[in-house]
Amino acid sequence: MSPPLVYPFGVIVRIYFRDGVYLSKATAVNIVVGTHVWVEDTTEAWIDGQVTQIKGQEAEIKTTDGKTVVANISKLYPMDLEAPAGGVDDMTKLSYLHEPGVLQNLRIRYELNEIYTYTGNILIAINPFQKLPHLYDAHMMQQYKGAPFGELSPHVFAIADTSYRLLPIYVTASNIILFPWTRGCSPCGCMFNGVRAMMHEGKSNSILVSGESGAGKTETTKMLMRFLAYRGGRKATEGRTVEQQVLEV
Numbered sequence: 705m706s707p708p709l710v711y712p713f714g715v716i717v718r719i720y721f722r723d724g725v726y727l728s729k730a731t732a733v734n735i736v737v738g739t740h741v742w743v744e745d746t747t748e749a750w751i752d753g754q755v756t757q758i759k760g761q762e763a764e765i766k767t768t769d770g771k772t773v774v775a776n777i778s779k780l781y782p783m784d785l786e787a788p789a790g791g792v793d794d795m796t797k798l799s800y801l802h803e804p805g806v807l808q809n810l811r812i813r814y815e816l817n818e819i820y821t822y823t824g825n826i827l828i829a830i831n832p833f834q835k836l837p838h839l840y841d842a843h844m845m846q847q848y849k850g851a852p853f854g855e856l857s858p859h860v861f862a863i864a865d866t867s868y869r870l871l872p873i874y875v876t877a878s879n880i881i882l883f884p885w886t887r888g889c890s891p892c893g894c895m896f897n898g899v900r901a902m903m904h905e906g907k908s909n910s911i912l913v914s915g916e917s918g919a920g921k922t923e924t925t926k927m928l929m930r931f932l933a934y935r936g937g938r939k940a941t942e943g944r945t946v947e948q949q950v951l952e953v
């Protein structure tokens with residue numbers, strides 16, 4: 705039986721790109737007897753099971769905790785039986801991009817102390833409710849400095865570094881936007897017209913950090929600012945480094 709799914713506390717960090725493309729991943733699947741599915745549960749949010757019978761639009765599901773439930777087929781979501789046991793670091797790698805699949809992936813990673821997960825160029829951070837100094841030390845900042853987006857594990861420093869190096873800016877209410885370049889490749893002007901190194905053009909960039917109260921927006925923003933201050937240089941003025949000055953604001 706899969707452990708119960710919980711709605712994790714977390715924040716979402718996005719960088720918006722003018723030429724971003726929408727992420728759409730078809731989740732349409734033929735639900736038949738034998739299909740492994742997620743079904744809504746009042747206590748666990750989502751619970752997995754297998755369809756045992758279908759009558760019209762109603763399906764009977766035997767859940768892995770031994771219950772038998774009946775639900776409308778339209779309320780069932782297919783399970784990704786091929787997803788790796790440790791989850792995926794980018795939700796676009798899931799076969800099905802739906803709520804139970806996303807929550808299941810975040811939960812698996814959270815249990816492995818992996819609090820960051822990408823969905824394309826969006827970073828999802830789950831509040832660890834504990835200090836994780838090794839995630840934010842000088843060595844980590846050094847690692848993410850200049851690293852092509854997607855090359856290293858998902859991290860708030862990767863978002864900060866990318867926004868430091870790249871321009872562009874477009875804020876929209878759309879849900880999910882992807883970087884228009886191939887993961888692992890260095891994003892550069894030759895691949896994406898309009899993207900210029902922010903430092904070369906001196907233009908502003910913005911990063912959106914969203915989440916409910918207590919999700920970790922302030923902590924995440926502090927890490928973003930710390931990294932940007934580190935990237936911007938450490939020249940001291942009046943005895944204080946750039947990092948100290950930024951973090952004191």
Ligand SMILES: Nc1ncnc2c1ncn2[C@@H]1O[C@H](COP(=O)(O)OP(=O)(O)OP(=O)(O)O)[C@@H](O)[C@H]1O
Nearest residue numbers: 831832833834835836916917918919920921922923
């Ligand atoms: N990355 C993290 N590492 C360690 N602890 C964290 C992290 N993110 C959040 N927390 C913990 O969660 C608490 C709440 O986080 P935070 O203040 O950032 O939330 P918030 O989203 O800004 O809340 P509000 O909207 O109410 O101001 C922090 O005081 C801290 O204890």
